[in-house]
Amino acid sequence: MILRPVLGDQCSHALASLADLDPARDVVLMVEVMRECTYVPHHPQKIALILSAMRHFAAELRGRGVRVEYVALDDPANTHSFRGEVRRAAERLRPAGIVCTHPGEFRVLEDMQGWEEATALPVEIREDTRFLCDLQSFRRWAGDKKQLRMEFFYREMRRKTGLLMEGDQPVGAKWNFDAENRSALPAEVLPPPPMRFVPDATTQEVFALVRKHFPHHFGTLDAFNWPVTADEARAALRDFVERRLERFGDFQDAMAEGQATLFHALLSTSMNCGLLLPREICEAAEGAWRAGRAPLNAVEGFVRQILGWREYVRGLYWLRMPRYRELNALEARRALPEFYWEPNSGMRCMDAAVTQTRDTAYAHHIQRLMVTGNFALLAGIHPDQVNAWYLVVYADAYEWVELPNVHGMAIHADGGIMASKPYAASGAYINRMSDHCRKCAFDVKASVGERACPFNHLYWDFIARHAARFANNPRMAMPLATLRKMDPGKLAAMRAQSAAFLDRVAPEVPA
Ligand code: FAD
Ligand code: DLZ
Numbered sequence: 001m002i003l004r005p006v007l008g009d010q011c012s013h014a015l016a017s018l019a020d021l022d023p024a025r026d027v028v029l030m031v032e033v034m035r036e037c038t039y040v041p042h043h044p045q046k047i048a049l050i051l052s053a054m055r056h057f058a059a060e061l062r063g064r065g066v067r068v069e070y071v072a073l074d075d076p077a078n079t080h081s082f083r084g085e086v087r088r089a090a091e092r093l094r095p096a097g098i099v100c101t102h103p104g105e106f107r108v109l110e111d112m113q114g115w116e117e118a119t120a121l122p123v124e125i126r127e128d129t130r131f132l133c134d135l136q137s138f139r140r141w142a143g144d145k146k147q148l149r150m151e152f153f154y155r156e157m158r159r160k161t162g163l164l165m166e167g168d169q170p171v172g173a174k175w176n177f178d179a180e181n182r183s184a185l186p187a188e189v190l191p192p193p194p195m196r197f198v199p200d201a202t203t204q205e206v207f208a209l210v211r212k213h214f215p216h217h218f219g220t221l222d223a224f225n226w227p228v229t230a231d232e233a234r235a236a237l238r239d240f241v242e243r244r245l246e247r248f249g250d251f252q253d254a255m256a257e258g259q260a261t262l263f264h265a266l267l268s269t270s271m272n273c274g275l276l277l278p279r280e281i282c283e284a285a286e287g288a289w290r291a292g293r294a295p296l297n298a299v300e301g302f303v304r305q306i307l308g309w310r311e312y313v314r315g316l317y318w319l320r321m322p323r324y325r326e327l328n329a330l331e332a333r334r335a336l337p338e339f340y341w342e343p344n345s346g347m348r349c350m351d352a353a354v355t356q357t358r359d360t361a362y363a364h365h366i367q368r369l370m371v372t373g374n375f376a377l378l379a380g381i382h383p384d385q386v387n388a389w390y391l392v393v394y395a396d397a398y399e400w401v402e403l404p405n406v407h408g409m410a411i412h413a414d415g416g417i418m419a420s421k422p423y424a425a426s427g428a429y430i431n432r433m434s435d436h437c438r439k440c441a442f443d444v445k446a447s448v449g450e451r452a453c454p455f456n457h458l459y460w461d462f463i464a465r466h467a468a469r470f471a472n473n474p475r476m477a478m479p480l481a482t483l484r485k486m487d488p489g490k491l492a493a494m495r496a497q498s499a500a501f502l503d504r505v506a507p508e509v510p511a
Helices: 034-038 044-063 082-093 106-112 115-119 135-142 150-161 201-213 230-243 268-273 278-290 296-320 348-360 365-379 383-393 399-410 427-433 454-465 474-485 488-505
Strands: 002-005 027-031 067-071 097-101 123-126
Touching: 002 082, 027 044, 027 082, 044 067, 044 201, 044 268, 067 082, 082 106, 082 115, 097 115, 106 123, 115 123, 135 150, 135 296, 150 296, 230 268, 230 278, 278 296, 296 399, 348 365, 365 383, 365 399, 365 427, 365 454, 383 399, 427 454, 454 474, 454 488
Parallel strands: 002 027, 002 097, 027 067, 097 123
Antiparallel strands: none
8 A cells, every 4th residue: 555645735636646546555645734834824815725625635536436544634633744644644554655746845845855764664756747847857957057047948848848839930930929918907998807716615614724723814714716626726717718818918017906816817826736737727828829719929928927937936946945045145134014914005006915915815926026026125125024925925825936936036135046137116117007106195206205106215225225236237237327327416315215214114134
């Protein structure tokens, strides 16, 4: 008998560790453990999603005749750690060995590598074949390159998978249609609301459990609307392809008041916990283009997010961990402002992103990158505090995908391994891409004075603070040239305002 532990983000029948499962002989082990619910105080919707998906997946396996040992959170014998539960199951069931799938997080891999010693059994850790790029191939691609640009990786992945290819050429004769994907949302365009999922009895039970055990975690369960089974996730995919994909490209970077989801897919939670495979999503999108139901700029832009960015950040994470997490290239030292938890900054874009995050455990890419991420970058918030926040607040957050996006892309803590320049922007960017500024108490056109938009003085303070560091970066030439031409009095006033503002909302963390 082989014991086959399946983790909460591995709720997939396509798992490598289940490929040769013999239902007459083997046992699948699934465990709800406090350590996973609290290693950071996850948003209640993330915990509910994972526990509900696990319970539904266990029921599906049993429906296929598989024996599942399921340890519930309230089980009095529960030791509340993976290692403790694997050891306990091994003592109880006396398997000949353990077969599992590579986990998503470094700390869990370290734990898994200790299972052999904990159980005195052979442990086989198989590649997570749900991803389209295996870790060895990524390592080979990375080689000894100094900079690992996503765009080149993405082209390799298009060639390797044949997605959106005509022979060895990209369809539409271009690899990337990003330039066509940068429109703000006109007032008359109303994005279709996301599909609704009614929580069933299993999910309701999990809600009660989460309310009982995690009442103080940031966020609420009330608006929970995540697929918790593969069938629901496939319905969400169909809904996206039919109703939103067509305009995904045009409004991918837009933000709008009262429009939390725009034309986004809302599929990361399902993909990340195993309910959908990235390949099936990309193929559904490509199929819509080939059938003439969605334009190429939308489909290419969407496929790039999954086949490109998602695979790339995962490869980068495993290539560079654990040292990656320790990098702090910009020597950021400030504390995360309280308004990341309580939406009372007065900045309409920040408060909208935090409110939405608290209520739905979701914000789309541009809110994460150009609002909360951009603020943290400009303000010089310590990477540990920024990473901890992102890992806590989103239902799709796992370190393999959160860390490169935050550390590398949003706050440039990796010094440019991932992004060739920091994604720093003043209020003008937010004004161009959203309607927040029109209703904001701050004035997006002002850089100094009581009503000045903080993004403006923070931006110029950031550019001035790091001018020497970026002096030889051609992609920073424009802001640095503007800085040099700036009236010294104006710059000094902005920097003074920035310092006073930051000392109030984000004091330096003691070393
Ligand atoms: P869509 O905008 O519809 O995109 C489609 C899919 O593409 C997503 O479902 C996702 O799987 C993939 N994708 C898009 N961008 C990225 C990216 N940069 N990295 C990896 N996958 C991507 N994504 C997570 O899954 N978990 C995280 O913890 C996470 N943290 C982020 C933190 C920051 C600072 C930033 C800038 C981005 C982060 N992302 C994260 C990426 C992205 O914001 C989310 O995947 C996306 O918002 C999920 O919503 P969606 O499914 O509607 O995505
Ligand atoms: C996120 C999560 C939570 C909240 N709870 C559990 C759990 O009780 N049992 C489990 O197997 N997995 C859980 N997970 C997902 C794990 O944290 C995830 O498998 C690791 O972070 C590795 O990616």
